[in-house]
Amino acid sequence: AQRVTQPEKLLSVFKGAPVELKCNYSYSGSPELFWYVQYSRQRLQLLLRHISRESIKGFTADLNKGETSFHLKKPFAQEEDSAMYYCALNNFGNEKLTFGTGTRLTIIP
Amino acid sequence: EPEVTQTPSHQVTQMGQEVILRCVPISNHLYFYWYRQILGQKVEFLVSFYNNEISEKSEIFDDQFSVERPDGSNFTLKIRSTKLEDSAMYFCASSGLVQEGQPQHFGDGTRLSIL
Numbered sequence: 579a580q581r582v583t584q585p586e587k588l589l590s591v592f593k594g595a596p597v598e599l600k601c602n603y604s605y606s607g608s609p610e611l612f613w614y615v616q617y618s619r620q621r622l623q624l625l626l627r628h629i630s631r632e633s634i635k636g637f638t639a640d641l642n643k644g645e646t647s648f649h650l651k652k653p654f655a656q657e658e659d660s661a662m663y664y665c666a667l668n669n670f671g672n673e674k675l676t677f678g679t680g681t682r683l684t685i686i687p
Numbered sequence: 688e689p690e691v692t693q694t695p696s697h698q699v700t701q702m703g704q705e706v707i708l709r710c711v712p713i714s715n716h717l718y719f720y721w722y723r724q725i726l727g728q729k730v731e732f733l734v735s736f737y738n739n740e741i742s743e744k745s746e747i748f749d750d751q752f753s754v755e756r757p758d759g760s761n762f763t764l765k766i767r768s769t770k771l772e773d774s775a776m777y778f779c780a781s782s783g784l785v786q787e788g789q790p791q792h793f794g795d796g797t798r799l800s801i802l
Contacts, residue, residue, distance in 0.1 A: 621691075621778075622778065624790045675780075677729050679728070
């Protein structure tokens with residue numbers, strides 16, 4: 579069964595400080611991992627996915643198969659990063675996305 | 688940039704009544720999805736739809752739920768006889784070819800409140 583765990587419901591970080599949002603997963607198959615972000619009163623937006631190996635808005639995430647983790651990181655937090663962040667997984671080629679419970683990130687000015 | 692659009696943004700319905708939530712997926716997308724999020728809980732998969740039929744559904748998607756693509760643009764979720772526990776945010780999503788790893792794009796959601 580697919581499962582995604584985000585252990586932190588809330589995370590507060592000072593502006594300019596590093597950010598790390600944790601995500602662990604369990605799967606049976608070939609996983610594809612995503613981070614979605616939801617800014618206040620806006621829709622869920624794809625932030626990044628592991629197969630792209632991109633850096634979006636300064637965020638990066640590396641898939642660690644040994645630790646079954648896909649933590650989201652940013653070296654210097656900005657106020658506009660305040661949002662709800664969801665880690666999600668599907669088996670490559672499968673439709674169903676399994677979401678974590680989300681982490682609300684607040685950047686303190 | 689093309690977007691998934693959902694209507695209405697908020698729907699209030701009496702328990703036992705039927706409700707239809709509407710979605711217009713991105714025009715060249717082939718896969719369509721419904722998810723829901725009960726207040727304070729995680730986003731949960733309900734159903735996926737491809738080639739005019741359900742391709743996968745969750746345990747939540749029981750006989751009270753149905754989906755339809757009545758024309759070339761709309762994708763609807765119907766709840767036949769609503770229950771209090773159906774109160775949630777319902778998100779529609781669409782994607783291109785799943786086999787190519789195309790990501791899902793979400794709409795703004797419809798907040799469904801059952802009285």
